[in-house]
Amino acid sequence: MLNVLLIEDETLFAKSVLRRLEREGHRATIQDSIAGGRDALMNDLPDILLLDVRLPDGNGLDLLREIRSRDSSKDLPVVVVTAYGELEDAVAAMKLGATDYLKKPVDLDELILTLSKVMQQQQLSQKLDYSQVRETHGIEPVRMIGRSRVMQRLRHQLEHIAGLVDRSQQEHPVILISGETGTGKDVLARLYHDLGSWRDRPYVHVDCAALPSELIEAELFGFERGAFTNAHQAKPGLIEVAEDGTLFLDEVGELPLALQAKLLNVLERRQVRRLGSTREHSVNAHVVAATNRDLNKMVAEGRFRSDLYFRLNVLGLALPPLRDRKEDISLLAEHFVQAVSRRYGLQPPVFSDAASVLMENYHWPGNVRELQHVVERAVMLSQEGQILPEQLMLQSQPMQPASAQGEELGQLGSMTLEQVEKLLLEKALQRSGGNVSRAARELGLTRMAMRYRMEKYQL
Numbered sequence: 001m002l003n004v005l006l007i008e009d010e011t012l013f014a015k016s017v018l019r020r021l022e023r024e025g026h027r028a029t030i031q032d033s034i035a036g037g038r039d040a041l042m043n044d045l046p047d048i049l050l051l052d053v054r055l056p057d058g059n060g061l062d063l064l065r066e067i068r069s070r071d072s073s074k075d076l077p078v079v080v081v082t083a084y085g086e087l088e089d090a091v092a093a094m095k096l097g098a099t100d101y102l103k104k105p106v107d108l109d110e111l112i113l114t115l116s117k118v119m120q121q122q123q124l125s126q127k128l129d130y131s132q133v134r135e136t137h138g139i140e141p142v143r144m145i146g147r148s149r150v151m152q153r154l155r156h157q158l159e160h161i162a163g164l165v166d167r168s169q170q171e172h173p174v175i176l177i178s179g180e181t182g183t184g185k186d187v188l189a190r191l192y193h194d195l196g197s198w199r200d201r202p203y204v205h206v207d208c209a210a211l212p213s214e215l216i217e218a219e220l221f222g223f224e225r226g227a228f229t230n231a232h233q234a235k236p237g238l239i240e241v242a243e244d245g246t247l248f249l250d251e252v253g254e255l256p257l258a259l260q261a262k263l264l265n266v267l268e269r270r271q272v273r274r275l276g277s278t279r280e281h282s283v284n285a286h287v288v289a290a291t292n293r294d295l296n297k298m299v300a301e302g303r304f305r306s307d308l309y310f311r312l313n314v315l316g317l318a319l320p321p322l323r324d325r326k327e328d329i330s331l332l333a334e335h336f337v338q339a340v341s342r343r344y345g346l347q348p349p350v351f352s353d354a355a356s357v358l359m360e361n362y363h364w365p366g367n368v369r370e371l372q373h374v375v376e377r378a379v380m381l382s383q384e385g386q387i388l389p390e391q392l393m394l395q396s397q398p399m400q401p402a403s404a405q406g407e408e409l410g411q412l413g414s415m416t417l418e419q420v421e422k423l424l425l426e427k428a429l430q431r432s433g434g435n436v437s438r439a440a441r442e443l444g445l446t447r448m449a450m451r452y453r454m455e456k457y458q459l
Contacts, residue, residue: 001025001026001027002021002026002027002046002047002048002115002119003026003027003028003029003044003046003047003048004021004026004027004028004029004046004047004048004049004050004115005028005029005031005037005040005041005046005048005049005050006018006028006029006030006031006050007030007031007032007033007034007036007037007049007050007051007052007055007060007063008030008031008032008050008052008081009032009033009052009054009055009056010052011032013104013105013106014030014032015030016108017050017106017108017111018030020108020111020112024112026115029046032055032056033055033056033057034055034057034058034060034062034063035057037051037063038063038066041067041073045072045073045076046076047077047119048076048077048078048079048115048118048119049067049076049077049078049079050079050081051063051064051078051079051080051081051098052080052081053080053081053082053083053086053089053093054083060080061080061089061092061093061096064078064080064093064096064097064098065096068096068097074097077099077118077119078097078098078099079098079099079100079101079102079114079115079118080093080098080100080101080102081101081102081103081104081106082101082102082103082104083103083104090103099118100114100117100118102114142187142190142191142194143187143191143335144184144187144188144191145328145331145332145335146325146328146331146332147327147328147331148325148327148328150320150324150325151325151328154188154317154319155191157317158188158191158192158195158317159195161173161175161192161315162192162195162196165196165286166196166197171270172284172285172286172287173314173315174267174287174288174289174311174312174314174315175189175192175287175288175289175314175315175316175317176252176288176289176290176291176312176313176314176315176316176317177189177288177289177290177291177316177317177318177319178290178291178292178295178316178317178318178319178433178434179290179292179318179319179320179321179433180292180321180367180433181292181366181367181369182322182366182367182368182369182370183319183320183321183322183367183368183433184319184367184368184369185250185290185292185319186205186248186250186290188290188317188319189205189246189248189250189288189290190203190248192246192286192288193245193246193248193286193288196246196286198244198245198246198286201243201244201245201246202241202242202243202244202245202246203242203245203246203248204238204241204242204245204246204247204248204285205248205250206219206220206238206247206248206249206250207250207251208249208250208251208252208253208254208255209250209251209254213256216255216256216259217259217262217275218231218235218237218275219237219238220237220238220239220259220262220263221237221239221262221272221273221274221275222234222235222236222237222239222240222272222274222275223235223237223274223275223276223277224274224275224276224277225276226276227274227275227276227277228275228276231275231276234274236274236281237272237274239266239272239283239285240272240281240283242283242285243283243284243285244284244285245285245286246285246286246287246288247285247286247287247288248288248289248290249263249287249288249289249290250290251290251291251292251293252289252290252291252312253291253292253293253295253298253304254293257303257304257305260304260305260308261305261308263308264305264307264308264311266283267287267308267311267312268311270282270283270284271283289312294429294430294434295309295312295313296309296434297459300458318433318434318435319433320433320435321364321367321431321433322364322367322368322371323363323364324432324438326360329359329360329364329371330351330356330359330360332368332371332372333351333359333371333375336371336372336375336376336379337349337351337375337379337387340375340376340379340380341379344379344380346379347385348379349379349382349385349386349387350385350386350387351386351387352386352387352388352389354388354389355378355387355388355389355391355392358389358392358394359371359392359394362394374392374393374394377391377393378391378392378393418457421453421457422457422459424443425439425443425450425453425454425457425459426459428442428443429459436450436451436454437450
């Protein structure tokens with residue numbers, strides 16, 4: 001039901017409008033002068049105002065101008081009613097901020113449709129305003145949380161790179177971030193975006209592993225109308241959308257070989273061509289790629305193009321797993337406690353000493369992402385302001401299923417000594433995220449001995 005205020009001095013017309021509105025289930029009030037209408041607006045702001053231009057004590061457009069100058073009524077939907085042939089009044093009303101206008105004699109069916117349309121537009125506008133506020137205030141600035149030396153070094157490197165890029169007018173360098181799943185590669189990419197002068201430009205996150213194989217080319221490069229079935233209108237690709245901002249290619253190792261060649265062409269020439277088009281568009285985005293795969297090994301196996309790998313790996317940043325920076329665990333855990341508590345309106349609980357020790361000793365195979373989920377669950381289960389070990393639901397060390405252990409032992413029993421050695425090297429490299437020095441220390445080898453064995457087994 002709408003609350004409608006009608007300011008109209010023609011009694012017969014006003015009563016006809018009143019009856020029709022009431023029949024439609026709305027509530028209406030009539031005033032026959034500007035003074036009466038002004039008093040009514042001060043006492044009770046309606047949902048919509050129907051305003052005649054020619055009134056006994058003045059021009060309705062003056063009242064409209066006054067309405068739009070007040071904060072309390074500047075968004076009030078106003079439909080102006082003008083006499084037949086007075087187009088100048090309608091134009092002036094729209095310039096002053098009228099929502100719509102009707103010409104006399106007014107068709108009552110048209111009036112009801114106009115009111116319905118105006119209110120739908122108002123509701124849509126309110127939704128968009130809410131969405132903008134939520135986008136502006138609902139997302140916290142990205143932060144790199146960690147006191148460990150490696151995390152501090154990574155932040156300094158990003159700041160240095162962003163500063164150099166800001167001063168350069170040349171082509172932007174490509175950054176490749178490597179690390180296990182859940183280590184926060186997306187946080188590093190977003191931080192780089194926020195550190196640069198282009199922070200207000202688009203940030204486009206492309207999850208190469210999540211895009212359907214049959215759609216990935218169209219999503220990345222865009223398409224023209226008629227390029228394929230159901231391509232009813234042209235659409236820019238995600239690479240184009242990132243223009244002057246940051247294009248984050250997450251899990252770039254999952255791209256099919258055919259698309260790797262097209263991506264290399266974009267990075268080399270800074271031009272992109274949509275499907276079904278002969279015209280190229282310039283792209284000037286800052287490109288950041290990330291992977292949890294060993295791209296060097298994939299190149300050796302023919303599953304990743306070597307030329308694309310070298311093009312992506314201009315500036316390589318390795319993000320270590322959480323188990324290799326244990327001094328960051330408590331800091332991250334406290335950050336997640338605060339975030340979850342704010343989200344649910346809770347008083348932030350504290351970790352008991354036993355819970356803190358358990359987190360420090362846990363292996364964290366899922367890295368920071370696993371820690372975030374564990375803390376969120378623990379906060380919601382906590383009582384009396386404290387998080388206990390049982391609320392973390394962690395084993396002292398994550399155990400491999402017995403069936404998996406048996407299969408692995410059976411596999412080792414049928415392998416040669418060289419095959420076992422190669423397997424141990426591969427697993428150590430996986431655990432270290434490709435860090436050769438760390439893998440060598442874990443196996444009790446020197447870096448030179450590790451390199452020798454890697455070359456021997458083509459790792």
